[in-house]
Amino acid sequence: xxxxxxxxxxxxxxxxxxxxxxxxFAVLSAIxxxxxxxxxxAFAPADYQQGNSFRIIYIHVPAALLAQSCFIMMAISGAIxxxxxxxxxxxxxxxxxxxxxxxxxxxxxxxxxxxxxTWGTWWIWDARLTxxxxxxxxxxxxxxxxxxxxxxxxxxxxSAVLALVGMVNIPIIKYSVEWWNTLHQPAxxxxxxxxxxxxxxxxxxxxxxxxxxxxxxxxILLRTRNEILERERRTNWVKKLLEKGKDKEAAx
Amino acid sequence: xxxxxxxxxxxxxxxxxxxWMAYGVAxxxxxxxxxGPVLKKKDILKKHAQRLKREKMTS
Amino acid sequence: MSTxxxxxxxxxxxxxxxxxxxxxxxxxxxxxxxxxxxxxLFPLGVSPEKTFLQEAGAGVVWVAxxxxxxxxxxxLFRSDxxxxxxxxxxxxxxxxxxxxxxxxxxxxxxxxxxxxxxSPVLGVMMHLEFETIKVLMLTLLLGTPVLxxxxxxxxxxxxxxxxxxxxxxxxxxxxxxxxxxxxTGTVQAASNMLPIDGYIALMGAxxxxxxxxxxxxxxxxxxxxxxx
Numbered sequence: 001x002x003x004x005x006x007x008x009x010x011x012x013x014x015x016x017x018x019x020x021x022x023x024x025f026a027v028l029s030a031i032x033x034x035x036x037x038x039x040x041x042a043f044a045p046a047d048y049q050q051g052n053s054f055r056i057i058y059i060h061v062p063a064a065l066l067a068q069s070c071f072i073m074m075a076i077s078g079a080i081x082x083x084x085x086x087x088x089x090x091x092x093x094x095x096x097x098x099x100x101x102x103x104x105x106x107x108x109x110x111x112x113x114x115x116x117x118t119w120g121t122w123w124i125w126d127a128r129l130t131x132x133x134x135x136x137x138x139x140x141x142x143x144x145x146x147x148x149x150x151x152x153x154x155x156x157x158x159s160a161v162l163a164l165v166g167m168v169n170i171p172i173i174k175y176s177v178e179w180w181n182t183l184h185q186p187a188x189x190x191x192x193x194x195x196x197x198x199x200x201x202x203x204x205x206x207x208x209x210x211x212x213x214x215x216x217x218x219x220i221l222l223r224t225r226n227e228i229l230e231r232e233r234r235t236n237w238v239k240k241l242l243e244k245g246k247d248k249e250a251a252x
Numbered sequence: 253x254x255x256x257x258x259x260x261x262x263x264x265x266x267x268x269x270x271x272w273m274a275y276g277v278a279x280x281x282x283x284x285x286x287x288g289p290v291l292k293k294k295d296i297l298k299k300h301a302q303r304l305k306r307e308k309m310t311s
Numbered sequence: 312m313s314t315x316x317x318x319x320x321x322x323x324x325x326x327x328x329x330x331x332x333x334x335x336x337x338x339x340x341x342x343x344x345x346x347x348x349x350x351x352l353f354p355l356g357v358s359p360e361k362t363f364l365q366e367a368g369a370g371v372v373w374v375a376x377x378x379x380x381x382x383x384x385x386x387l388f389r390s391d392x393x394x395x396x397x398x399x400x401x402x403x404x405x406x407x408x409x410x411x412x413x414x415x416x417x418x419x420x421x422x423x424x425x426x427x428x429x430s431p432v433l434g435v436m437m438h439l440e441f442e443t444i445k446v447l448m449l450t451l452l453l454g455t456p457v458l459x460x461x462x463x464x465x466x467x468x469x470x471x472x473x474x475x476x477x478x479x480x481x482x483x484x485x486x487x488x489x490x491x492x493x494x495t496g497t498v499q500a501a502s503n504m505l506p507i508d509g510y511i512a513l514m515g516a517x518x519x520x521x522x523x524x525x526x527x528x529x530x531x532x533x534x535x536x537x538x539x
Contacts, residue, residue: 037275041261051264051266053264053271056271056275102284109274112435113274114270117270122436123438130354133351134351140340147337219285222286223292226289229293229296230296233300242297
């Protein structure tokens, strides 16, 4: 187990092994997402109260889950990079931020689209939506910081610090917005994603959630591999790889 | 199958606009997430080829 | 080599600035994010009640757009100043106000237009009516170019100075107040079902005035800033 982490410290080893994992994650996520979407759109039942707009749950909930766990992964990875100075951890932080931001955006947008037929409004400043919006701002902050600092290792350290501070901030935001909200504005409708749902609904939801996570794994591997190729471009193994890649026009 | 025919499927019981908007944006987000790194990879290969050419010329 | 036509000069400077902006894409996104965050601060800090947000919405969006534009103004001349190309631009025989106008157009395209595009989203978040949002966008369409035009004067006056940021704001905000008042006034009138023709005409007049005079003022300010 510890050897695994030790080996993970070597970009070259990571690149080789991730190359083997990548096709599996890609295929798995494609299958799960396609099966899940078709199931969600055509075969899952409509909700008794909300009708067919309920089908948006199969896009919205996995996106929100992924958005939040991605930030946690990013912060933990940043901590690992700061403490143990692991290059892969730094690369993970840089790679994860845009993915997390895009899924936070997806969660917010699908939430708004769902909210319109359900609540009658695209947006409401309640605890959950506001804290997701702030999460989006935090992601943008990490991305802005990354692009502003030119030196890769300084950028990594700075964004790790920001991600960690953001992590600490997330429960504060959640609680403060909840307290603030219950003082001024009771929640009109809250999503429940616990399995008080019937089987026909939570099974496709689970399929989509797993599909989303596999997709995340695929994309993060794609991004981290690119990042490693750029950072290590002066090493011999990368030079050889890029020669071969140039000849074969390797896609992945 | 919950729908009688394809036009019912598209209409989604009146909520068609919302459901398809949500799924449509999701598709865009997924495609963009894959397209980004794939195009970046091509760019890396191209820049590497340019760098090699530069180094060969100056060496 | 014949002297290039004025249009060529304008087009070349425009193209150059747009290319340079494209190469620093992330820096363009930052004012947008700031715009969204500032608007979000009002429901969070004041009140999320629909009645308040609808009343304050247009003003909040306008003020946020103003502040976001202010943030982005420093980049109008600074990077050219730092590498010496600004001096070269001043020394060309072509009219400086035309070059400045091209730079302002580029600035508006990469700052004002994105603000304009984001404004309906923010309007929805502030629970504004659809009709109100349309008028809001119209006022921003007329107003953001004015913000870039007037802002360029401030940027030109402070380009050589180290404390650029806050100083530009102090110089320009008083000049921004008229367009702010007319912009938000238009939206208020629209939401009260009053005719907005007069307001739009006034904003158009401000736009025309700043379009003709600001580049000249900014050019003069540039010469002053670089005179040492």
